[in-house]
Amino acid sequence: MTILMRAVEFSGRASAAGEILRARGARRDRPIAVLTRSSAALAILAIAAATLEAPLFPIDPSLPASIQADLLRQAGDALVVDDDQIVEIQSMIASAAGAPLAYAPPRGPALFIATSGSSGAPKAAILTGANLAASAAASATITPLDPGDRWLATLPLFHIGGFSVLARCAFAGADLVLCDGFDPERTRSILAAERITHVSLTPTMLAQLVAQGPAPRSLRHALVGGASLTAQRAHEAAALGWPVQPTYGMTETSAQIATLPRLPEGWRSGQMGRPLPGVEIGLTADGRLKARGPTIMRGYANPDLEPGDGLRDGWFISNDLAEISASGDLSILGRADDVIVTGGKKVLPSAIEDLLGACPGLGRFTIVGQPDPLWGHIVAIHYDGAIPPRELLDWCRRHVAGAHRPRAAHRIERFPLLANGKVDRIALRRLALRRESQTGAGGKNDPAAGDF
The missing domain is CATH 3.40.50.12780 (ANL, N-terminal domain)
Known part of the structure; x- marks a missing residue:
């Protein structure tokens, strides 16, 4: 109306x-x-x-x-x-x-x-x-x-x-x-x-x-x-x-x-x-x-x-x-609480987001830190675009270097947004927990690239 x-x-x-x-x-x-x-x-x-x-x-x-x-x-x-x-x-x-x-x-x-x-x-x-x-x-x-x-x-x-x-x-x-x-x-x-x-x-x-x-x-x-x-x-x-x-x-x-x-x-x-x-x-x-x-x-x-x-x-x-x-x-x-420490290096999601802006088929996306037993955290993308997760990670290997490179990609069917258009990070955390419970350590699904 x-x-x-x-x-x-x-x-x-x-x-x-x-x-x-x-x-x-x-x-x-x-x-x-x-x-x-x-x-x-x-x-x-x-x-x-x-x-x-x-x-x-x-x-x-x-x-x-x-x-x-x-x-x-x-x-x-x-x-x-x-x-x-x-x-x-x-x-x-x-x-x-x-x-x-x-x-x-x-x-x-x-x-x-x-x-x-x-x-x-x-x-x-x-x-x-x-x-x-x-x-x-x-x-x-x-x-x-x-x-x-x-x-x-x-x-x-x-x-x-x-x-x-x-x-x-x-x-x-x-x-x-x-x-x-x-x-x-x-x-x-x-x-x-x-x-x-x-x-x-x-x-x-x-x-x-x-x-x-x-x-x-x-x-x-x-x-x-x-x-x-x-x-x-x-x-x-x-x-x-x-x-x-x-x-x-x-x-x-x-x-x-x-x-x-x-x-x-x-x-x-x-x-x-x-x-x-x-x-x-x-x-x-x-x-x-x-x-x-x-x-x-x-x-x-x-x-x-x-x-x-x-x-x-x-x-x-x-x-x-x-x-x-x-x-x-x-x-x-x-945001200070968004800083990702991966392999001892501090990475700001905003710096990665600018690099990913040129990726075709990405749609809406956000960058988060994903727990990892070797690196402490790795850079992960949550997005709702058409590009498959593995193709997205291949694109990242070619265009994003070092600690800034995303090493996990998760396509979301419905991107969680608040009424003011901001990303609902609490909902994202719930999705991540659900994904981890479904895959588990040593599960059959590749936790680095998937849809949920």
Whole structure:
């Protein structure tokens, strides 16, 4: 479903929804937890919560019940709204109308939003209205957004990559186009039919759209982030007119820390340029990126809304390894917990991913370390493309040297992705454990190359 959202069209409904929520116990500073996949409902309730000066807490309803319960525990005394209650609210506000109402979140806690949980249990970060406003203003210095522009939100609003689009459009007076779920053919059609000027994508989404052909003429900005973007994929997209802007950020930083205004010639994976205005960056002793400034979260959620949880002297210390050049340019090397030690040598998956970008028939893929009795770990590929595992390993022998060369390849029937397009590494680990239990030590199947 595709919905063009303008303030004048749904502000009346948001105001009415706010009164209903107030009658059900919503109040200032009490989080309103909303469990729905409907982007339209979340957009309306985001504005409704803002009128009450209550933080919104959008939660992915497809998460396991135990994780939902843990997120709600982190939020303390939250008012919970699920799809059944949303249907009831929508029936009560269907005919409501009113003057335009801009999204005006409270300066204090305005948004509880869960981290992706791609490699562990999600945490809820508390973002203030001041955080969201500072992030939108900083983003606009690199990616200008004006009234009349249209930003397609392809990511769900219960992830920061989706919600930040809503905030940017509201602050700028631009149009927000919401789309529940991502389908490459439908999205390509929406981009052209709705004359979209801005879009946020993951690398996987970009690849699927590029396969549909050149970018529509209206599109001026395509922010690509959330996962490692290979140079091969980026330059192929740029050659077809896609206005690729590599971007990097986290939930804890209100989305972007750094974004390139355009794809430079000779760009390499991980290069992000200077940080956005107001964002200060540095490195820890072990090479992890740290950041502070007006876009950094208030802290992780806790029932008393106490600030500072997860921060150190105002710094948020990420788990991403990075380099900062003498001129201040940022390059992301990969996650610290993704480093593979094979035969005593440290290997970063991002360096391998760039090399594999030229392999035909690979499809979506990720690099992980696979336990090995001789080397400690070996480099392994999980992928969903057409190339058979043994042919893929033969290609790697010819094109990838030394410790970086993958020595195991596993084709996956359905590549596990989270709702925000990131690889679900927990699901990958489960698949790997299942494979090991099926093959075992000395089993008949070749553990170095197979399908599962």
